[in-house]
Amino acid sequence: MQGAPAPSQFWAKLKYEQGHIVAWHPLVAHAADVAAVVEALLQQTLLRRRLATLIGWDDLTEVHVARLAVLAALHDAGKANHGFQDQAFVPHSKSPGHVRPVVEMLCADEPIQWLEPLGIRAMASWFASEEVFYHFLLATWGHHGRPVVPEGDFRAYLWRPNARRNPQEAWRRLAELVHQWFPDAFQSEGRPFPENPRLQHAFNGLLTLADWIGSDTRFFPYAEETADPMLPIERARKGARQAVQVLFLESTLGREALGAEPVGFRGVIEAGTPYPIQQACYDLPVYRQGSLTILESDTGSGKTEAAVARFLRLYQEGLVDGMYFALPTRSAASQIHRRITAIIRRIFPEEGRPPVILAVPGYLRVDDQESVRLPDFGVLWDDEAMHYRGWAAEHPKRYLAGPVVVGTIDQVLLAGLQVSHAHMRAAALLRHFLVIDEVHASDAYMTALLERVLRYHLAAGGHALLMSATLGATARMHYVTGGHGTLPSLEAAQNLPYPLLTHVDATRRQPPTMVSAASSGREKRVTMRLAPIADKPEKIARLALQHARAGARVLIIRNRVEDCLAAQQALEAAAGDDRSLLLTCNGQPVPHHSRYAPEDRRALDAAIEAAFGKESSRRGIVAVCTQTVEQSLDIDADLLITDLCPIDVLLQRIGRLHRHERSRPQGYEDARCLVLTPAQRDLSDSICNNGEAYGPQGLGTVYPDLRVIEATWRVLEQRPVWQLPRDNRRLVEQATHPAVLQQIVQEKGERWEAHQRKILGQEAADRYVPEITGLHFDRPFGTHPFGQDIAPRTRLGDDDYRVELSRPTKGPFGQPVEVLPVPSWMIGGELPPSPQVSNVMPFKGGLRFEVAGVWFRYDRLGLRRDA
DSSP states (O other): OBSOOOTTSOEEEEEEETTEEEEEEEHHHHHHHHHHHHHHHHHHSTHHHHHHHHTTOSOOOHHHHHHHHHHHHTTTGGGGSHHHHGGGTSTTOOOOOSSHHHHGGGGSSSHHHHHGGGTGGGGGGGBSSHHHHHHHHHHHHOOSSSOOOOOSOOOGGGTSOOSSOOHHHHHHHHHHHHHHHOGGGGOSOSOOBOSOTHHHHHHHHHHHHHHHHHTOTTTSOOOOOOSOTTHHHHHHHHHHHHHHHHTTOOOHHHHHHHOSSOOTTBTTBSSSOOOHHHHHHHHSOOOTTOEEEEEEOOTTSOHHHHHHHHHHHHHHTTSOSEEEEEESSHHHHHHHHHHHHHHHHHHSOSTTOOOEEEEOTTOOEETTEEOEEOTTSOEEOSSTHHHHHTGGGGSGGGGGGSSEEEEEHHHHHGGGBSSTTHHHHHHHHTTEEEEESSGGGOOHHHHHHHHHHHHHHHHTTOEEEEEESSOOHHHHHHHHHTTOSOOOOHHHHHTSOSSEEEEEETTOOSOOEEEOOOOSOOOEEEEEEEESOTTOHHHHHHHHHHHHHTTOEEEEEOSSHHHHHHHHHHHHHHHTTOOTTBOEETTEEOOBOSOSOHHHHHHHHHHHHHHHSTTOOOOOEEEEEOGGGSSSOOOOBSEEEEEOOOHHHHHHHHTTBSOSOOOOOTTOSSEEEEEEOOSSSOGGGGBOTTSOBOOGGGBTTTBOOHHHHHHHHHHHHHOSEEEETTTHHHHHHHHHOHHHHHHHHHHHOHHHHHHHHHHHHHHHHHHHHHHHHBOOTTSOTTSSOOOSSSOOOSSOSOOEEEEEEEEEEEOTTSSEEEEEEEEHHHHOSSOOSSOOEEEEEEETTEEEEEETTEEEEEETTEEEEOO
16 A cells, blocks of 8 residues: 555555655555465475474365464464554554564453454364464464563553554454455364474464565565455465465476486486495485485595485475585585586576575575675675575575575574574475585584484474484484484494495384495595694694695695694795795685685685696695685695594595595605694593593694594504595494493593593583573473573584674785674683674785774784784
8 A cells, every 4th residue: 555554554564765654565465465375385385295294194184274374364463453553653652563462462361352353263173272272373473583472461452442443353354354265264174283282383484484475575565455355365375376486485397397207317417427325325215204314425425416316306206395405614515505506507407497595694695696785685686587596595594495505504403493583494494305414523412403403304204314424323323213222332333334325214213224335436545644743833844845845735734723823834934935835825825724704715715726626737735724624625635634633534634635536746646644643642631630621733622522532543553554435434433432432431540531521421411402492393382482591502612703894804815804703712801792893904915903802913824813
């Protein structure tokens, strides 16, 4: 409607220009919009089947779809209250909102009398009990991202008729309309929704997503008031069908574009035939009620392509609507996004090709296009089509609604935490094939969170694939059985084949199918050597340069940024004026670590891939790095020099060694890995009396479990030559199996016993934290409000602040820098909730600035504290 509403007209949305209302959207029209989107999502996507499976039903009938749509039509019933409506007429009036006023009605003296105008009595039989109905109402009205629980503060004056309007009349009209819009809902034969609370949580997530879509004026422009009762829903259904299709929530168009013939690996791999392990993954039985698969295979064996091929099979068979591909780091997600974008482009014709979303906050990348955020929080895309293709990328809360999404594991874990819009994330994820890469990288806390999300995902009949090069028996047993299995002995664990696929149906109650097949067929013989010079950066630098001068590409990986910088500075001093052997970015020698601005990090990734990638020229070079190069970067070294670290991490690092088939310099035909160790062999001195560990090179801090470090050190001493991937299984179990770790503790005595108690106690505490901060899908919706005292997080430990400069400032590589990651420990002291940058002082090659009284320097070496 143009202009402003009259006091007696009930509005849902207002449009302002220069402080004046120029248009408004009727309450009943918005009710129809959101109800129609819920209906469309249930009719055009897999969410209908997923919601049914959550409660043990084969399907939702049309009656049940209509009933959920009716509830959706009532989602903004609270907007009829006087306080909300008066915002259009009383300047600067303080609104009570529209959620709490109606939620508090549930604890009024006679709630049924107050709610009667909404037609509540006619709906009571839809639910197994009055209590179930109560929680569905909370799920309906608490649709703004978090549950709202009655607190006994019902304000009757907000609802009584006055001279301006009668809220009860607005409700009666809405109730009459929903009877006409959804007559099937009021039939008597539909069985009631059961007590299973999972459906309440899923419906809330579905409704929140529908409200977001139903508020998009591209599909639901502000409507005129009408006397025709069916016009609002007819208009809304047209907009809903269009929105669900053009925002790629519906997968029919993409499925039809692929045709009936299975894609297999055609286009997934550019040439040749799939490796046996890839084909075996594709050929696994399809459980139509959901499945969990674990793929263990060596680095470089095509796990990413195997995952995409499996996704396409499930997609073509109508068992998933999309895919979320989760990785442990932002840089890994960015790299894999490019690979999957290329695959999707090769496979799908342009008509029907789903967009590939990068789910990393701070980026706005869809397919191979990047956008910019405007000052008014809008997004500027290059062409009109991208306004629809990029919809899910424009806000992190919408990431999981995209069709093909590549992002960090954090976006998945947020679906299981008490954070804003977690229910929407979890519901949107139900449609997807969930792929978790590098699953071994998750700690006890993240594993507990992931299990919470997986349990819900599988209960809905979802499909998931977990991938790792180095998964131990403990983790495999946990995932395959949901934590209820028996750990195999060390001997049994070591004798499991490798590579290996473990496949179970969604119940995880039956014995798994286990399939072993060869990976790439490449065997890598790696000579392992120990060097007790981890605290001697000058020696490390001279050694690396010696090999580089012999023509070798040398990769140095340190556990800590401080040790990385010490080695980089020693390397530059040893090289003198000859910088040709050093990794450079924009003509300057650089290390590769995490303390760079996002723009500069991308430049560093490009620089190291240019020097060590598949297309790089053959020449001697040295790069000093941290864990930032362990995963996803497609780089290849002739020689690896690495700090001592846990065996699974070490194997990941070795994945960058002789990764590609290429000619090697003389003397480097066989892979060699030099492991830097502390000068003192016994780690006992690194353990305090209370069991905490503070060893050198991050041993005990970056990698807290010294039992695993000691076990890895012993393996290195006992096995100087590794045949990979043949030895992967045995190596991992010999350094991570609980029996091995217990033996070390028994041998080394009291201090190590204290350390084990500390480690196991911390892991138990970390596993328990999600019981406090996590979503409880098995408890009725709204039983408890989200916690206020603890800020839920996807990872434990120190936070990185993303501090914004007051204006873009030229960085060390010529790009303007706007945001910098600053670890909280570098600020220290009493931390402000949102540290502000002050005193930005550019200089040639970088800048200095102050945060919370601490001065920092940012240049080609990255971010560090400045004296």
